[in-house]
Amino acid sequence: MNKRFLTIAAALSMGVALTACSGGGDEGKTGGSSVANADKPVVWYNRQPSNSSTGELDMDALNFNKDTYYVGFDANQGAELQGQMIKDYIEKNIDTLDRNGDGVIGYVLAIGDVGHNDSIARTRGVRKALGTAVEENGEILSDPAGINNDGSSKSVKDGSLEINGKTYTVRELASQEMKNSSGATWDAATAGNTIGTWTASFGDEVDVVASNNDGMGMSMFNAWSKENKVPTFGYDANSDAVAAIAEGYGGTISQHADVQAYLT
Template structure:
């Protein structure tokens, strides 16, 4: 069973986690420094790559070999990562060389997954799996797209702004999250989200989207009914927020995440300025943060997750 893997950004936490998850589940992962190696394998048709290994799967008494035939970071010539067009080109190169060996296509996100699906996998009836539950990918499940993962973008967007709202109001950080607020907004821990005290972080929980339940996910920008109640402006007065999206052309961020943020900002009485980056450099974003004093709060979505200093140096002045 041969599969190919589209990797988003080799230095991005999400891309690393998703690559490790695929390899761990399929048994093709190799340990490196205490974790599964997330390094792209390049072309591995002969099974000799060092960053992955062959695995086996027994079905009805027959043993199959599972091999990662190829994987690469989908980065275009301008430097943008998670690039759908690059993924479409990659599947063309792979299929021209060893297409008859590809049984499954896997992608770190739906943008790249759909590009490979439309370029080759759909016509050749090869199941393709992505991540994000973008509307086009969910709709494509009825056309043979294998499945995707909803990262509960509605909860994710709500949590992004809710943590800010609570800090601005000076209330307990869990208000409207694990503890109901005055408007009745409340999520269920373990079902909708989890909280890590060690990381001081809230995490929206993933949901598998398959042929059995995809009709429930066709509208990716619908607010979550558990947290869809308007806050009282006398208790949560209007505040101004600066929020950046690291890559304005990213399908999930622009078509799912930001539209949800724009719905929740009204419910939470937040006036948000949305800044779209180029997906390549922090300076493309930070250059537009010239007047931080006019904002009450900031939500930062970095190009690289270890570049926080590029923002905090501006905000500390």
């Protein structure tokens, strides 16, 4: 039985950050007019205000006034931990991981919301760790690769890992934003349906399943990965995902939601 594990980002690593942002410029002013209650404390929590295309932080919002705070997890640090967790698992379980023995470690990726800074960071974290990242203007692309079993996507590239003296190709076989017909993102039901579509096409080419969160990850795990014994990695340390590690769920990252709630 492959070793299963849970990675938790410890508080000592500053996974949860309480940041006071000093004012920058005209406080409480928007478009030249005063904003009601402009001097009252502002607390952003869970999601940092950011550009929906690039993930770049909105520093005006984060510096709204001298008592502006952000309470949340370090998005980039958590993303790096998730990527490293997946890489470590591959290296430790390579003897049984390459299901069809073709020397290619194929993974699929469920993207939550293409415009969410956490989703962007997590997609980048996985790609960086596995060597599949493509950079443009100094930033790793976080666009969905679509169907990429032939390795032709411009959003990702084939990576490689040398393990026990052998070089394996790592390929992002497919990735997409999990959005339902009503426009809701991070949609677990869509992820569960999509893993069925992907695996109907790729079959035993899929060696690893990665997800931007546990909701989508568990949906894919229950729909396909558990029965086929394919490690699935999520994010959030949801209680059902933590319990599922004993059943083959690969791992998850904790954001210390209770601490975030307390600090908020």
